[in-house]
Amino acid sequence: MILAIETSCDDTCAAVVAPDGRRALSNVVHTQTEHDRYGGVVPEVASRAHLERIDGVIERSLADADTDLTDIDRVAVTTRPGLIGALLVGVAAAKGIAYARSLPLIPVNHLEGHIAAAYLAEPTLEPPFVALIASGGHTALYCVDQNHSMHLLGETLDDAAGEALDKGARMLGLGFPGGPALQKAAHGGDRSRYDFPVALKGRDNLNFSFSGLKTSLLYRLKELGEERTREELPHLAASYEAAVIEALVRKLARAADLHEAPAMVVAGGVAANALLRRTLKETLDIKLVIPPPRLCTDNAAMIGAAAPHTPAAAYPHYLSLNARSV
Ligand code: KG4
Numbered sequence: 001m002i003l004a005i006e007t008s009c010d011d012t013c014a015a016v017v018a019p020d021g022r023r024a025l026s027n028v029v030h031t032q033t034e035h036d037r038y039g040g041v042v043p044e045v046a047s048r049a050h051l052e053r054i055d056g057v058i059e060r061s062l063a064d065a066d067t068d069l070t071d072i073d074r075v076a077v078t079t080r081p082g083l084i085g086a087l088l089v090g091v092a093a094a095k096g097i098a099y100a101r102s103l104p105l106i107p108v109n110h111l112e113g114h115i116a117a118a119y120l121a122e123p124t125l126e127p128p129f130v131a132l133i134a135s136g137g138h139t140a141l142y143c144v145d146q147n148h149s150m151h152l153l154g155e156t157l158d159d160a161a162g163e164a165l166d167k168g169a170r171m172l173g174l175g176f177p178g179g180p181a182l183q184k185a186a187h188g189g190d191r192s193r194y195d196f197p198v199a200l201k202g203r204d205n206l207n208f209s210f211s212g213l214k215t216s217l218l219y220r221l222k223e224l225g226e227e228r229t230r231e232e233l234p235h236l237a238a239s240y241e242a243a244v245i246e247a248l249v250r251k252l253a254r255a256a257d258l259h260e261a262p263a264m265v266v267a268g269g270v271a272a273n274a275l276l277r278r279t280l281k282e283t284l285d286i287k288l289v290i291p292p293p294r295l296c297t298d299n300a301a302m303i304g305a306a307a308p309h310t311p312a313a314a315y316p317h318y319l320s321l322n323a324r325s326v
């Protein structure tokens with residue numbers, strides 16, 4: 001079995017995954033609450049919180065899977081990209097466990113992990129497919145080939161989709177993370193009341209841009225003033241959320257046309273969004289795999305799912321292995 005560890009941002013995660021990476025026996029996610037009062041993730045606070053929690057989270061992942069380290073024959077860990085101090089905690093824990101038991105270590109790219117969540121959701125899925133990753137740090141479209149190699153088709157030229165949602169939510173005085181907060185505030189709101197711009201709409205390239213949207217919200221809020229903003233909150237939230245989602249759906253539909261892929265995977269924290277999930281199912285006439293929300297946001301099961309098709313570092317050569325922020 002594979003023990004997987006993920007600490008790239010503000011979730012301390014460990015999971016036990018079946019050898020073929022297609023089934024999670026446990027998936028423990030501890031979301032750090034230390035950042036709440038800052039309205040965003042503070043890197044140094046994140047690494048210290050990971051350090052306090054990591055042992056307990058790993059122990060629980062083994063207990064939940066009704067197993068112990070004697071059943072583990074590989075350790076997988078996110079080595080990049082992410083917050084460097086946060087990544088290092090997971091990498092050190094993984095090295096320690098793998099070295100103590102003479103096991104191989106598998107260094108996993110976080111983005112490949114997000115895509116691999118699709119194999120847990122749909123165990124028979126095989127590449128090629130087109131994949132969108134929309135998270136707090138990344139928004140990119142890839143073509144994943146038969147060898148599981150990722151080829152970039154397009155990406156955001158400025159903010160990530162999740163970042164746009166987080167910043168918009170913050171301007172509207174909503175909580176962090178912004179995606180779920182906006183989704184809640186948008187309840188009952190009219191999505192067409194405010195016309196926020198969808199960038200690069202007509203272009204044939206597959207890039208995204210969200211910075212104009214954010215500026216447009218800023219000007220709109222200045223115009224409205226505090227009291228009207230409060231009254232209009234559900235409509236503002238609904239219209240802003242809809243603009244982010246429309247930008248993603250448009251490019252996905254375009255990618256499906258251009259690349260004639262037999263399937264499409266949508267992953268990353270923003271893929272947990274109900275409006276996006278609903279709209280894609282209605283719009284795309286293609287096999288669509290969107291993992292359940294708890295596998296879209298950061299977790300370690302997805303890192304274990306990427307492990308079988310990622311080269312392993314043999315014992316004890318990984319001791320010099322490093323984490324990377326990009
Ligand atoms: O993949 P993820 O958990 O962490 C990164 O690797 O960044 O993604 C976090 C992002 C945040 O920007 C958050 O606002 C967004 O995903 N998110 C959502 C939802 N849940 C999380 N966005 C829209 N709707 C949601 N339900």
Ligand code: ZN
Nearest residue numbers: 114135269298
């Ligand atoms: Zn992520």
